[in-house]
Amino acid sequence: MSRDDVPNKAMNEHQFGDRIAHLLNQGLRLDAHELARLRDAREQALERLQPEPAGALAWAGRLVGSWGGWGMVSLRLAAPVVALGIAVSAVYTWQQKQRAAEVEEIDALLLTDDLPLDVYLDRGFQNWLKKTAAEQ
């Protein structure tokens, strides 16, 4: 395993830690030499540990790591976002076209209708129609 293979290494560290925890749970007797080695190992690990990025940055960092690094980000993130953008604009354009076609159709019917425009424009007439319909 190469040293810069970060995800695999992280997994092995987890497994290693689990094993230690398991051993500790069984009840561990350590002599002074082993304790010193453990302390050294812990100090070395702490020295190597980078300050943890906080909040969203840490989340994004882990996410990017799990995706296989920055190289894959463009593909895994950009592809769905671009697809979504295209889909949204296509639906929007289609809706606009449908609406325009509907308006053109109704306007053509209104302009050629055998009844005058006022039949459809006069609020009083519309109210009167509703009133007489309700009375019947």
Added chain:
Amino acid sequence: MRRVLVLLALCLAAGAVAAAGPRAKGPAKPAWAQLTAQQQQALAPLKNDWDNMEPQRRQKWLGIAKRYPKMKPEEQERVEKRMQRWANLSPEQRNLARENYKNIARVPPEKRASLREQWAQYQALPAPERARLEATAPAPKRARKKKTP
């Protein structure tokens, strides 16, 4: 993180441009002088308003001009008479008329035929009565039924 944000911003911008594109470009803005003789003849009442009209409305009128030669002579006459008034109405008034038309067009044909008669009856009402009707906000049907026996 910054790269993710830049990427997101770029994608959103691309989407916005794609959505705005069809309206911003293309043959959406023919000036009156660019219309064909047939279009100019069909849309003659709109000549003075044409160059100030929004692109979508021009497209709609071009669609109507395309239908014009297929209309019956009496329909052509009505279109010519109504075109200018229709174009000068407010968008709200036009939408109201469209809604009313859709509601009336949905009723059965025999009721549609009686509409002319009802229009004549309404016109025969005294002017104050018509003004009162015009001022009444259309109430829900149930509430109205309770009031009128």
